Amino acid sequence: MKNILLTFIILISLTTCDSKKSNSTEINAAESEKRTTELNTQKVELNELEKEEILREEINTQYLAELSKCFQNINAVTDFNGKKEFWRICKTDSGKRIIQIDSHEETALYEEVYFEQNGELIYAEESIKYIPINHFVLQLWTCQFYAEKGKLVSLISLGHGKTEDDEWNPEIIFEMYKNRIAELKKIADE
Numbered sequence: 001m002k003n004i005l006l007t008f009i010i011l012i013s014l015t016t017c018d019s020k021k022s023n024s025t026e027i028n029a030a031e032s033e034k035r036t037t038e039l040n041t042q043k044v045e046l047n048e049l050e051k052e053e054i055l056r057e058e059i060n061t062q063y064l065a066e067l068s069k070c071f072q073n074i075n076a077v078t079d080f081n082g083k084k085e086f087w088r089i090c091k092t093d094s095g096k097r098i099i100q101i102d103s104h105e106e107t108a109l110y111e112e113v114y115f116e117q118n119g120e121l122i123y124a125e126e127s128i129k130y131i132p133i134n135h136f137v138l139q140l141w142t143c144q145f146y147a148e149k150g151k152l153v154s155l156i157s158l159g160h161g162k163t164e165d166d167e168w169n170p171e172i173i174f175e176m177y178k179n180r181i182a183e184l185k186k187i188a189d190e
Helices: 002-068 172-189
Strands: 076-078 085-091 096-105 108-117 120-130 139-148 151-159
Touching: 002 096, 002 108, 002 120, 002 139, 002 151, 076 172, 085 172, 096 172, 108 172, 120 172
Parallel strands: none
Antiparallel strands: 076 085, 085 096, 096 108, 108 120, 120 139, 139 151
């Protein structure tokens, strides 16, 4: 009788243990599935970041290759914006164009770069360098804009400037570009 009772207790213990194991396995499977879903979500985000990085690298490589073919002569001087601006325009056979505009006012050197492919803006750079006369650069702000199919895809900003203002809208680069193209047409017409 003792043996039967002992066997019965062992059977109940094993059944309870298996039941807990089963529940534990189900919980672990659910947690594992949840972690996998989270990792996949992170992987999708990483893939978007990787795509952005690849796009920036491709555009930077194209820009530097095209820029190396350009002569850095000043093609035009304008005063459309109440200050003298020096324009350099470089067109290539591959349907690309680089427009660089520089001006110096009081203690700031302003630089703008627009890089087009087949008439579409794919890269822009705006910088403001604090350079009083007879000094080297003392402070810099620059922002690089990367676009694809007429939409801003990425930007990188360094230094202190516009990007620190919560009200600043990076999409303004498209309006700046549009205004510069209109000014460029005025140069060509005169």
